[in-house]
Amino acid sequence: MDGLQPESAPGIQHFLQWKSRPGIRKIGCGGPDNTLGSHYISQAVLQDYLTVDKIKTLLDELFEDSSQSPVNADRVRAKYLRPFAILLSCGCGRMIRHFHKHQGLQDTSLPFRSEPEDFPKSAIKNLFETFRKEQWQFYPIQLDYDMSDDLANDYILPITAKEEIGNGGSAILYKIIVDEAYNTLKPVDPTRVTTESVAANTFALKTYRTPEAQKYFENERDAFIRLRHGRRPHPNIIEFYGSFVRDGTYNIILEYADRGTLDDYMKNTPEPKTITEITTFWRNFFPVMHGLAHVHGTPGTASDGPNILLGYGMNPYGAPETYRDKDLETCHLQVLQSADIWSTGCVLSEVATWITEGIEKLLEYRRRRQEEIFKRSKGSITDEERFHYVSEVLDAVKGIHVEIRDNSRRNDLITPWVIERLVNGMVRPDPNHRATARVFLETSKEILSEAEWQLKQAMPNGPAPYPGHTVWDMTVDVRKRRAPPLSPPDQAIASSPHIEHIQEQATVPRRPSARYAQSDSYHLQQGFAAEPSGEEFR
Secondary structure, eight states, X not given: OTTOOOTTSHHHHHHHHHTTOTXXXXXXXXXXXXXXXXXXXXXXXXXXXXXXXXXXXXXXXHOXXXXXXOOOHHHHHHHOHHHHHHHHHHTOGGGHHHHTTOGGGSGGGOSOSSOOTTSOOOSSTTHHHHHHHHHGGXXXXXXXXXXXXXXXXXXXXXXXXXXXXXXXXXXXXXXXXXXXXXXXXXXXXXXXXXXXXHHHTXXXXXXXXXXXXXXXXXXXXXXXXXXXXXXXXXXXXXXXXXXXXXXXXXXXXXXXXXXXXXXXXXXXXXXXXXXXXHHHHHHHHTHHHHHHHHHHTSTTSSSSSOOTTOOOTTOTTOOGGGOOOGGGTTSOOOOOXXXXXXXXXXXXXXXXXXXXXXXHHHHHHHHHHHHHHHHHTXXXXXXXXXXXXXXXXXXXXXXXHHHHHHHOBTTOSSXXXXXXXXXXXXXXXXXXXXXXXXXXXXXHHHHHHHHHHHHHXXXXXXXXXXXXXXXXXXXXXXXXXXXXXXXXXXXXXXXXXXXXXXXXXXXXXXXXXXXXXXXXXXXXXXXXXXXXXXXXXX
């Protein structure tokens, strides 16, 4: 029969055995659940194997009779490499004679979803269906930046590793590794250089499967797109690379945060102690405020989907208005962006505790909150570490803020002000009494700017005498100083001078107090060289 091939020919046998080797085939994800287990052969591997000489050998075995006009091996390699491999896999290698006459059957026209007009007619039963099923192993889908594809179950995703790392009820989060040959998810960005291949090909895959999966998926996808600077990701927000839909599953591909959580960082890293370490930490942390302000300032991100830091139910950082007991956890909540402000304040409260007194104090802080909730609930709530009970800020929270004020290091020009000017305006039970993310962003800029100004005023003689070190860093003074007075956490910010104070400082730089200049400058003048502030975070 014209389309069949001599299966026992040495070259054909070698090809069939070669393509079945485990080292040749890569594992990918296929089917409606994107299950790891489908195999594919990359185009580069196929090109390495099917050289012009090998193709000539195969063509000689297929067309023993020279009158049958064998096709040109160079043309097959250039235009029909993968179709030829598929035909050999189907046992119909001789059909290449028909393929090479039609442009619509070239490599670039595949994969086929339906039978093309030029596809050869044959007495071989179900030839096209056999060809269609065999083609997928040679055509894993290219994952491109900003992709938004509706994929059939047949497509193989070039995801070579997949590990579940989170399950939030409405979605499952996976860590995935993408085959580098099929990964163009990251746009070219000279400011983000990744030298490690594994890191460059590692992503997070978020899969929605609930009855409202499409709604949540579309809301989150559209919000990420709106948050971009043009077509570029925002530097302080997890990057969104693309999305795809497949048979009832809705999937978003995101940046993988490979350095762990903030909680992991605080548990595994000694708290900063020198002025350089403390200032550097906050300089690197404060841009988070810019990310929050950018999210809140982007139209369509407030009510179309979940807030970015919103804590429902048992989340310890959840605002009072988001809390529901176990019997009401599934009730719909109408929550505004101010819930993110509360959550951010809670995170800052814990970070300030860690910086001031270390990880053991932070763990004690969490235990104190848990114990207070247990006591207030008369033993009905046993395992929660939230910052409020009903609509009141916990005494444990107010107490730790006093401790931070009283126990902060003398060389810490930032952390006490984080509590006074940020946290105490964020952790307020009434959401209407919390200022906006933009106000707190400007305040965080001022806190850092004022600290760096004070350092510069204390170094009139230039850099320290020892390259790479400072006298300040080597002789840390941990004597206690008087920190700023704390505003009552439950004070009504919207109607108090405190909000006017914050809003005024958002636009008018404040000269540091004389107390700082007099009490701290003699320590700074021992030869400390302040780090260049660099470009202020935008």
